[in-house]
C-alpha cells in the first residue's frame with residue numbers, strides 16, 4: 001500500500017496500488033488552481049487545445065516540451081515532461097492522456113498541473129517558465145517501515161544527493177542510480193527536473209525536495225517528493241528502465 005499527501009498535513013489519503021490500467025494510466029495527483037476560470041468554447045479554451053496538441057507533438061522526441069499559445073489575456077503557457085527513462089511512444093501516450101485528464105479534472109481552470117508515473121503536464125495563464133515551482137507539491141510513501149530508520153534515511157539522502165549532483169550538470173536534468181545497502185539489498189533512486197530550469201536551480205529544487213525526506217518518508221521503504229519543477233523517488237526495488 002502507498003500513501004500520499006499534499007505537503008505535510010493538508011490531507012492524507014491512502015490507496016491500494018491496482019494493476020496498471022493498460023488503456024490509460026490513472027494520474028498520481030492533480031492540482032487545479034483557483035486563480036481564474038475560462039469559458040467553454042472561448043479563445044482561451046481553443047488556445048489550450050492547441051497547446052495540448054503542441055506539447056503532445058513536441059514532447060516525445062526529447063521527453064520535454066514548452067509551448068505558448070495566444071496573446072494577452074488569452075495567452076496560455078504549458079510544459080510537459082516525461083520521466084527520463086520513458087520511451088518516446090509511452091511519453092506521447094502519457095502526454096496525450098494528461099491533456100485529456102487535466103481538462104476533465106480541472107474543468108475551465110486557467111492553471112493546473114497533473115502528474116502520472118510517466119509524465120507531468122502543467123499549464124497556466126501566468127508565465128512560469130524558468131522559475132522553481134514551490135507551490136505545487138505532494139508526497140507519496142510506502143506504508144512499510146524499515147527497522148533502522150535513522151541509518152536508512154542517511155543512505156537514502158546519500159544516494160539522492162549524489163544523483164542530484166549528477167542530474168544538475170546533465171542536459172537531461174535526470175539521473176538514476178542504485179546502491180547496495182546490506183541486508184535490505186539494493187536501494188534505487190531517481191531524480192529529475194523540468195528542463196526550463198537552469199542547472200543551478202535544478203540543484204536548488206532537488207536539494208529542497210531531499211531536505212523534505214524526514215517529513216515525507218521517514219524510515220519508509222519507498223517514497224517520493226513530487227513537485228512542479230523537480231521530483232525524486234527511491235525504492236528497494238528497481239522501478240525505472242536503464
Ligand SMILES: *[C@@H]1O[C@H](CO)[C@@H](O)[C@H](O)[C@H]1NC(C)=O
Pocket residue numbers: 034035036037
Ligand atoms: C471559478 O469558478 C469556480 C467554480 O465555478 C468559482 O467558485 C470561482 O469563484 C471562480 N473563480 C474566479 C476567479 O472567478
Ligand SMILES: *[C@@H]1O[C@H](CO)[C@@H](O)[C@H](O)[C@H]1NC(C)=O
Pocket residue numbers: 143144145
Ligand atoms: C510505520 O511506522 C509508523 C510510525 O512509527 C507507524 O505509525 C506505522 O503503523 C508503521 N507502519 C507499519 C506498516 O508497520
